[in-house]
Amino acid sequence: MTTQTTNHTSTVMTAINANPFNLRVIEEFRANGGRVGGEFHGKPLLLLTTRGARSGRPRTTPLVHLPTGDGRWTVFALNGGAPVAPAWYHNFRAHPEELHIELGGETFPVRASEVIEEAEYEELWRRQIAAEPKFADFRARAAGRRVPVLTLERAGGNGA
Secondary structure, three states: OEEEEEEEOOEEEEEEEOOHHHHHHHHHHHHOOOOOOHHHOOOOEEEEEEEOOOOOOEEEEEEEOEEOOOOEEEEEOOHHHOOOOOHHHHHHHHOOOOOEEEEOOEEEEEEEEEOOOHHHHHHHHHHHHHHOOHHHHHHHHOOOOOOOEEEEEEOOOOOO
C-alpha cells in the first residue's frame, strides 16, 4: 500500500489505493497533469477521493467519467460489471460530504447526487456507451443490479 499526499485548500489528504494497477494510474495522472497512457489514453479520467466507510481513511480511485458540459461530471459505479458496487460507492454512501476530485492539475471538493429518475438515468447510460462502448459490456455483466450513476459538481459553486 502506498500513500500520496495531495494539497487541497489548506487540507492535506493522504489518499490510499491498495490496487497496484489503480495506484500506477493515479501516479501517472498526478505526474502528467491529468493525462495517462495505455487503455486510458484520451479518455476523460478523474480521481475521486472518498473517506473509507469502515477505516475512515481517504481512498482515491481513478474513474472514467462522462463530462456533461454544464460543470458536472457523471460517474458509473460499475466495478467492472461485478455483482456488487465498488468500494468508492459504499464510501460515498457512508461519507457523502467528504468527496474530492482531481481533474487535470486541479483538486476540489464536490457534491454527488445519485441519478434516480429513469429517463435521465437511461440517457446518461446511452451517452456513456456512445462515448465508451465497452461500458455496455460492463453494464451487461452487472445484470441483476441497478448500477448507481452519480453526478458530481463543485461544492460551494466555485470550489470554495
